[in-house]
Amino acid sequence: MKYDFDKLIDRRNTGSTKWAVKRVFGHDDVLPLWVADMDFEVAEPIVEAIRKRAEHPVFGYTEPGDSLLEAIIDRMERKYAWKIKPEWILFTPGVVAAVNAAVKAFAEPGHYVVIQSPVYPPFWTAVTNNSCIVASNPLKFSGNRYEMDFRDLASQVENKNARLMILCSPHNPVGRVWTKEELETLGEIIIGKGGIVVSDEIHGEIIFKGHKHIPFASISDDFAKRSVVCIAASKTFNVPGLQTSVVIIPDEELRGRFNRARAGIMGSPGIFGFAALEAAFRYGDEWLEQVLDYIEANVDFTLEYLREKIPEIKAVKPEGTYLLWLDCRSLGMDCRGLSEFFRERARVGLNDGYTFGPEGEGFMRLNVGCPRSILEEALRRIERAVKEKVGRS
Ligand SMILES: Cc1ncc(COP(=O)(O)O)c(C=O)c1O
Incomplete structure (x- = not known):
């Protein structure tokens, strides 16, 4: 099917945040x-999946079914040759919520948490919301692209004892798709010191020709043990209003800490978010x-x-x-x-x-x-x- 992205859609008076x-x-x-x-x-298969679910007359509490887990596992394998297990997969009502829970889970009040400025504003507040302190590792502009400053990163880790980093991969707002070498160097610095990387990969499928997104935890078993990867269909398939995201935590102990941090304050996404996510990943x-x-x-x-x-x-x-x-x-x-x-x-x-x-x-x-x-x-x-x-x- 050919989609017409030139089509003007009136979003005023639909509750759209963007158009308020x-x-x-x-x-x-x-x-x-x-x-x-x-x-x-939005893609027709997503609309169809929501329509079909809406036809069933009961909207009770809902769990992600096996077929949704399969769709996520298949997609990670197909896109990145990354083999993940069903028990690694958690669901949150948004990536910002997940990042906040991760800071609560993996840093104590007063600890430093590394972020790479300029960066998506909720990263700053995820740190301060949890009474932690931002250890800013600013990106450097090299003349044709932004790059990470590894020397400064190592000194943040060393001098401020920062043991948690929130990585934006790909990076909002500078649009970098980090290379394997960059991610490896970063991982060696943070994980090498026993730290944890929370990798926000919500933009991971909006990648232009000639570039390749690499999920942080897919790089090695050592990285997988010390990382949390947040993904979603929301940016890629334009369904952020459905507030559904996926948090992949390979390590059981980290998963337990994350779940305890979110317990009682962060629920699961809803019926339509699950339906849309599966349709997007399978047919989008x-x-x-x-x-x-x-x-x-x-x-x-x-x-x-x-x-x-x-x-x-x-x-x-x-x-x-x-x-x-x-x-x-x-x-x-x-x-x-x-x-x-x-x-x-x-x-x-x-x-x-x-x-x-x-x-x-x-x-x-x-x-x-x-x-x-x-x-x-x-x-x-x-x-x-x-x-x-x-x-x-
Ligand atoms: C890097 C990044 N993370 C998270 C989000 C928002 O995620 P969510 O709506 O799932 O909380 C955005 C939205 O712009 C983003 O750019």
Whole structure:
């Protein structure tokens, strides 16, 4: 089946967070390209699975069945040649919830937890929510991509006794798909010191040509014993509103600690989330192939547009994710000014870079998961506002 991602779908008044523009940005006419969901119709097999489940008239408490476990196991094997066991699989109502539970499980109050700034804002709060302290290991920009600073990482581990790291793989917002060598080096530093890596791989299937995602725990048995891998169908298949994610913990002792940390405060995902996840993993690939082509074309289109018409804003091509990390520093505005500029002058709703950490100051995050016409209109608005600001015609 051929999907039409150019189709405009009116999401206003559907409870969509992304499109709650009046509440979030203060105006009805702001075009939203912020929170990470896409304005595309979901794959037909997912809709069909939900419809079919809805036809059964009882919506009682629900467990993940064997066939869902099989679908997850098959997918990990098929995509990554990673053999996982059914007992390793846990379910949580979202990856953010899982990351918070993991910090509670694996770090004590007052401990340092490593994250790599600029990074998805809930990583910061997952640390502080649990009375831990952020050990920031900022990424370094090498001129054409962001890289990890291993020397600094080793010193965080050494000097701050940090024994837990939350890894964003692929990385939101900088769009890196970490290589095997990078992951190995990172693992040697953290796991070599007896630490644990919580790897948030929610963007792991939104990968562009020429790059390959590697689940952290799949690298070696030693890594598997000391890691927690969080995945979901939510970003890949555009179903984040179903609040369903999968946490894979190969080690029994770590699994027990995770389960005790979440006990009584975090339930299971719901009926429709399970149905959607299984359908996505079993039958979603036709849609996924098409959407990846569309997203990559949107990325290329945006980069070309910036180069030609808005050279004041710079970005490098991400290796994965549908997020572009826009370097707006040459506009010379402080955080508040930049935020206001996009919202009030350009009338587009982006994520403020500073919310990703101090290294995000002067940046904005743009979500290209939308029909080309919306993206084009947003870029036109930004172009107009920038020209006005810098006095260029
Ligand atoms: C890296 C990362 N983790 C987690 C999430 C959200 O996960 P969930 O909705 O499953 O809590 C996002 C959403 O943007 C994300 O980018």
